[in-house]
Structure formats: structure tokens, C-alpha cells
Amino acid sequence: MKILNSFSLKPEQRQTLEAAGHSVIDADKLDDATAQQIDVVYGWNAAATRVNFDRLQFVQAMSAGVDYLPLAELAKHHVLLANTSGIHAEPIAEYVLGVLFTISRGILPAIRADRDMWTLRQERPPMTLLKGKTAVIFGTGHIGSTIATKLQALGLHTIGVSAHGRPAAGFDQVMTDVATHEAAGRADVVINALPLTPDTKHFYDEAFFAAASKQPLFINIGRGPSVDMAALTQALKNKQISAAALDVVDPEPLPQDSPLWGMTNVLLTPHISGTVPQLRDKVFKIFNDNLKTLISSGQLASHQVDLTRGY
Numbered sequence: 001m002k003i004l005n006s007f008s009l010k011p012e013q014r015q016t017l018e019a020a021g022h023s024v025i026d027a028d029k030l031d032d033a034t035a036q037q038i039d040v041v042y043g044w045n046a047a048a049t050r051v052n053f054d055r056l057q058f059v060q061a062m063s064a065g066v067d068y069l070p071l072a073e074l075a076k077h078h079v080l081l082a083n084t085s086g087i088h089a090e091p092i093a094e095y096v097l098g099v100l101f102t103i104s105r106g107i108l109p110a111i112r113a114d115r116d117m118w119t120l121r122q123e124r125p126p127m128t129l130l131k132g133k134t135a136v137i138f139g140t141g142h143i144g145s146t147i148a149t150k151l152q153a154l155g156l157h158t159i160g161v162s163a164h165g166r167p168a169a170g171f172d173q174v175m176t177d178v179a180t181h182e183a184a185g186r187a188d189v190v191i192n193a194l195p196l197t198p199d200t201k202h203f204y205d206e207a208f209f210a211a212a213s214k215q216p217l218f219i220n221i222g223r224g225p226s227v228d229m230a231a232l233t234q235a236l237k238n239k240q241i242s243a244a245a246l247d248v249v250d251p252e253p254l255p256q257d258s259p260l261w262g263m264t265n266v267l268l269t270p271h272i273s274g275t276v277p278q279l280r281d282k283v284f285k286i287f288n289d290n291l292k293t294l295i296s297s298g299q300l301a302s303h304q305v306d307l308t309r310g311y
Ligand SMILES: NC(=O)c1ccc[n+]([C@@H]2O[C@H](COP(=O)([O-])OP(=O)(O)OC[C@H]3O[C@@H](n4cnc5c(N)ncnc54)[C@H](O)[C@@H]3O)[C@@H](O)[C@H]2O)c1
Pocket: 064, 065, 066, 085, 086, 088, 092, 138, 139, 140, 141, 142, 143, 144, 161, 162, 163, 164, 176, 177, 193, 194, 195, 196, 197, 199, 200, 221, 222, 223, 247, 248, 271, 272, 273, 274, 275, 311
């Protein structure tokens, strides 16, 4: 197979592929003639868009979300696509615990106040106890379920919302997205762990925030465009949402003049919640197993994306 390296193969990973008889072409060395002969793409960048989709068999994305790939074009040419869903679940769940406690236990205002923080000792910042509260997590897949398991262990009541409504580990209850506004009304904490698809763009809109009647904390670790950012900003101003922790925003980077920068109840991070230890090794393992299975059976071993659903 001719494999386009559009991510970052380690030297020993390249050797493994070459020892198996494959040739590896680095994205920055791709010429037009070779672009026509690529069978497999590892990762995805601008060079990958130049390959001949009629010839292409398989793309291994290095991310869990595949919203940035040309899904319709891949489907039209019957290209198999795999993601890395699962490897980000533990890091993201730990991030969620971090931002939850930072906000619920008054740590954020103390960090912001810096050396003036002693005034907070008298005028206590708003603080809540998470134990006994209800967390509603949208998306009950790898990430949603791992977050729910940790929150359940802390004594929160966990409600999941998914496309199918099936029970999932860590959830006391799972509803379908038909019940989205009902679930929003029960939430003390809302967490977005949905993939970005045509169905989930602006999932969190003015009507959603109006339905969130318990002034929940809002956490987004899914994708920025699932949130109508103007509606969220207004909901924060109106106190329909008490505070927000946003690892992903729309657009990224967040513009310098966004009103969110000035809000004391907003915690922003630069799309880092899913940082995975040994990322290159984990992605390569999924890829190499898929490549071997593709050659032996024409199918993928795991992580195949449903190109129609988009996740
Ligand atoms: N912030 C980060 O760095 C980071 C890292 C990894 C993943 N992500 C994002 O998180 C997303 C989820 O990842 P995952 O591995 O948990 O995915 P997953 O495929 O395991 O789970 C997806 C879940 O979303 C649900 N879903 C999909 N469409 C829905 C809809 N319209 N209504 C209700 N539920 C719906 C599915 O039923 C499923 O429960 C990724 O697609 C990616 O966009 C972000």
C-alpha cells in the first residue's frame, strides 16, 4: 500500500510499515503524480485533500471527532474512515472534574483575584456542593460515559442524553434527544460530549438555555459549533447559566473582542482537555490493526466511522 503520512509517524512506526511491504510518503514531500497513487491516509491535513479519492481505500484520523473531514466525498468514493474514539475519555473526564471543582468550590475567583483574594474570605464567592446535584451529559459514548462514572462516584445523579437512549455505564438514567429540554430543566450541571454533526450544530441554542431552569453550570468539551455562542453569552448575562467552562468554542481561537473574555464566571481553555499521553503510540496501534485487517478482509478492525451519521 502507498500510505500518506499526514500525521506524525515515529521512525520505528515507519519501519514497521516498510517491513510489512508498504511505502510511506510524507505529506510535505507529496508530488502530484504520487498523490494519484495513495491508497491510505494516516492523519489528515491539506496534503490529504490532493489524493485521488477514486483510488483511496482507508483514512485513519488521529482524532475522535471527524467533523473537519470531507465525509460526503469519502462516502461517495466508498472510502473507509476510522477515528480514535476512546483514547481521550480518561483525560477529558479528569479535565471535567478539574473545572467543576475549580468553579463549584470558589477557586476560580481566588485565582482571578490573585493578591487581592483576601477580600474573598469575608465576601465568600458563590459555592455549591456537587454531591447530590444532577449532571446531565449530552452524549453517552466513550467520553460521556467516562465522565458520568466519575461524577456518579462523587454522589451526583447522572442523566445521559443520546441519539438512541440506551443504558450506558455511569448513568442513573438515559433519555433520547427528544427529551433534551426536559433534561435541561433537571440539570445543575450540563456537559456537552456530543460529536459535531448537522444534527448537533447549535444544539445549545436560546430555547435550550431558556429550558435550563436551575441555572446550571455549562461545560463544553465536545465541539464549539454545537453551541450558539451568542445565545450562550446572553444566557450567562441573564444568569440562566451560572458559569461556563469551555474547552472548545466557535470560532477557535476565540476572537480577542469576545465578551466571554471579560466574564468572571467563564473559564476558558484552548482545546486541550483531550490531551492524551503517548498519543502517537495509541493512534498507530489503532491504525496498524486496521491496516492489517483491511488487507486480510477488506474491512476495518475497529473505530469505523458511520459516514452518514458523522461519528
Ligand atoms: N475537546 C477535545 O479535545 C475532544 C477530544 C476528543 C473528542 N472530542 C469530541 O467529543 C466527541 C464525542 O467523542 P466520543 O468518543 O465520546 O464519541 P462516541 O462516538 O463514543 O459517542 C457519541 C455519543 O453522542 C451521541 N449522539 C450523537 N448524535 C446525537 C444527537 N443528535 N443527539 C443526542 N446524542 C447524540 C451518541 O448517541 C453517542 O452517545 C467527538 O466527536 C469530538 O467532537 C473533543
